[in-house]
Amino acid sequence: MSGIEGKIVAVTGAGSGIGEATALLLAERGAKVVLGARRTERLEALAARIEQAGGQAAWIRTDVTRRTDLAGLVDLARQRYGRLDVLVSNAGVGLISPLDDLRVDDWEEMIDVNLKGVLYGIAAALPVFREQGAGHFVNTVSTAGLRVVPLQSVYAGTKNAVRTISEGLRQEAGDSLRVTVVSPGAVRTDFTERMDPEARERIDRMMETALSPDAVARAIAFAIEQPDGVDVGDIVVRPTAQA
Numbered sequence: 001m002s003g004i005e006g007k008i009v010a011v012t013g014a015g016s017g018i019g020e021a022t023a024l025l026l027a028e029r030g031a032k033v034v035l036g037a038r039r040t041e042r043l044e045a046l047a048a049r050i051e052q053a054g055g056q057a058a059w060i061r062t063d064v065t066r067r068t069d070l071a072g073l074v075d076l077a078r079q080r081y082g083r084l085d086v087l088v089s090n091a092g093v094g095l096i097s098p099l100d101d102l103r104v105d106d107w108e109e110m111i112d113v114n115l116k117g118v119l120y121g122i123a124a125a126l127p128v129f130r131e132q133g134a135g136h137f138v139n140t141v142s143t144a145g146l147r148v149v150p151l152q153s154v155y156a157g158t159k160n161a162v163r164t165i166s167e168g169l170r171q172e173a174g175d176s177l178r179v180t181v182v183s184p185g186a187v188r189t190d191f192t193e194r195m196d197p198e199a200r201e202r203i204d205r206m207m208e209t210a211l212s213p214d215a216v217a218r219a220i221a222f223a224i225e226q227p228d229g230v231d232v233g234d235i236v237v238r239p240t241a242q243a
């Protein structure tokens, strides 16, 4: 048995990109996956794909800006499969732009999704992990927080806030819970679709050498498959060509 077989893993932002690749890989390796995002048609199609391949998947519409939706995702895992072993908080938006543009609505959306969305996941899963005496938080952050560059300060700030909170959570977690942050570099996904044209032009150049989302999925799987007493704290996965 690998350390993934039989685990119950909930994934936010599961309908596309890194979340989708992670759900597919973990299901292929024997996890029962619980899929959350807003576009339900994507979740339904992904769950059907996983089940056709012999895996098990459940899904529920989850907007991570709503605390009750995260509670619903965790509840679904428990109702359908009896417990929750791992919460992958992966949903995120990268509405990058110059600060001078004062796109305050975009700043707020990044804080609501990237930061508060992760906190709501912690609020939903932590009591369950405590009750079970085991559990694993995996939070998708970004190399944007490791090398801060123009246009990305608010986005990087939300990701570094999650990095900091994750370390605090690890310290408070005691010896039975695990906390992992994964920092992807450029990954070829739909992530750039909502960026403003100037930002998108710069990022599209980086995307020429971007990774496939599978590379990040494999890093997440590596953290999950470790024996219970092994906490992989921090993984950085970027293209070799990335500055």
Ligand SMILES: NC(=O)c1ccc[n+]([C@@H]2O[C@H](COP(=O)([O-])OP(=O)(O)OC[C@H]3O[C@@H](n4cnc5c(N)ncnc54)[C@H](OP(=O)(O)O)[C@@H]3O)[C@@H](O)[C@H]2O)c1
Pocket: 012, 013, 014, 015, 016, 017, 018, 019, 036, 037, 038, 039, 040, 042, 062, 063, 064, 065, 090, 091, 092, 093, 094, 113, 140, 141, 142, 143, 144, 183, 184, 185, 186, 187, 188, 189, 190, 191, 192, 213
């Ligand atoms: N691509 C990169 O280069 C890169 C690099 C570093 C880090 N990341 C991080 O990786 C994570 C995944 O992004 P990705 O690259 O895979 O892009 P993506 O394909 O755009 O995936 C982002 C996912 O987040 C979901 N999402 C957005 N707002 C949400 C909300 N309010 N509630 C629930 N789900 C929401 C979207 O689903 P719905 O729209 O259906 O809700 C989507 O499935 C993000 O946290 C991102 O910051 C990406």
